Amino acid sequence: MIWYPYAQMKTLDAPIKIKNAKGVHLYTEDGRDLIDSVSSWWSVIHGYNHPEINKAITDQLGNFSHIMLGGLTHEPVQRLSDKLASWLPGDLDYCFFSDSGSVAVEVALKMALQFNTNRGSSRDTILALEHAYHGDTFKAMEVGDDEDYHFAFGASNEKKRGVIHIPTEIAALEKAFDEFGDKLTCFIVEPLLQGAGGMRMYDVSFLKRARELCDKYDALLIFDEVATGFGRTGNRFVADLVLPDIIVLGKALTGGYIGHAVTVANKRVYEGFLSDDPTHAFMHGPTFMGNALACCAALKSIELFERENYMEKIKNIERIARREMQGFSDERISEIRIMGGCVCIEVKDDAVLDGFKRFSFERGVFCRTFLKYMYTMPPYIITETELVKILDTMKAWFER
Ligand SMILES: Cc1ncc(COP(=O)(O)O)c(C=O)c1O
Structure with a gap:
């Protein structure tokens, strides 16, 4: 059933x-x-x-459909991470793959939190948007603000301890940074278009101000472009307009063929995990991360996106x-x-x-x-x- x-x-x-x-x-x-x-x-x-995405997948099937990235690697995942690194703006170059958008959001938040602990900071607060939707896993639910999806888990503030939600208004943004700026690890947003929260649209000036404030207060800016990425807002990525520190992509990544997602970090975030201390490593690894069929579908999808x-x-x-x-x-x-x-x-x-x-x-x-x-x-x-x-x-x- x-x-x-x-x-x-x-x-x-x-x-x-x-x-x-x-x-x-x-x-x-x-x-x-x-x-x-x-x-x-x-x-x-x-x-x-x-036909072209079908062929890309069936061609790869003759080699293998999946090989884990623990201790192994393969050409499709290498080619896709190279392509994303060159295709995404700025130094969003470091690709961590997962099997769904929700997991990729978890990865982004975990990255932001550990980036701070790795550098000895005690910041513990996340800024997010009212009406946000970032997926249905628990941390994604916490940064979400839509009880229509997660009502069964209660509207209690307990589960959202450490997360502050603000409307998409510059005054509210400035007030939040003023009050909590030095406690913030990151600010996560669905940029320009909040999908599951009701197709709410807002102005890029909000994101530009968010970038300035994140820089000023040393908080990471995360764009959840699971829904907005690959053109949906009329921009290739909203990250082309305002550069985040971490971007999350999913849904259209594979042209909708196979569930796959990626969290892409900039150089500074990536380098925050490089250390002689083993506890500074990023301890996460979905079984199907970098699935070869998904990578081949994604490569062909991006090729079509550009070519056509x-x-x-x-x-x-x-x-x-x-x-x-x-x-x-x-x-x-x-x-x-x-x-x-x-x-x-x-x-x-x-x-x-x-x-x-x-x-x-x-x-x-x-x-x-x-x-x-x-x-x-x-x-x-x-x-x-x-x-x-x-x-x-x-x-x-x-x-x-
Ligand atoms: C902005 C955003 N983030 C994350 C997700 C979760 O993605 P998935 O359903 O692949 O877990 C969604 C799904 O609708 C979404 O719209």
């Missing part, structure tokens, strides 16, 4: 069974063709069943979305937000979205709303006609 995610199994509607998938299309067992408007949780940026000029595709998605949503409004909608490859309609009351999943299904679109948010984050290869169909379906719900 499958135990499905984020679901009350007692009342769960039967999930839609998919037989195969190609491009942006999901084909159901009973012969329906659905456009996937959410890219399998924002990861499948090239669409499904991409994906940044243009994303700009085009944003342009079409702005055109299609221009002038659209409804009294049940509180805000429409668009950034890069993300369009979100926030409604005033969750109940407004009841029944939308069925409605979109009948129109040939797979949508997954959550709470008060109806959104699309389509694969970047989507055509204008397909994208307009998704947006028309979203609008049609309010025009019935």
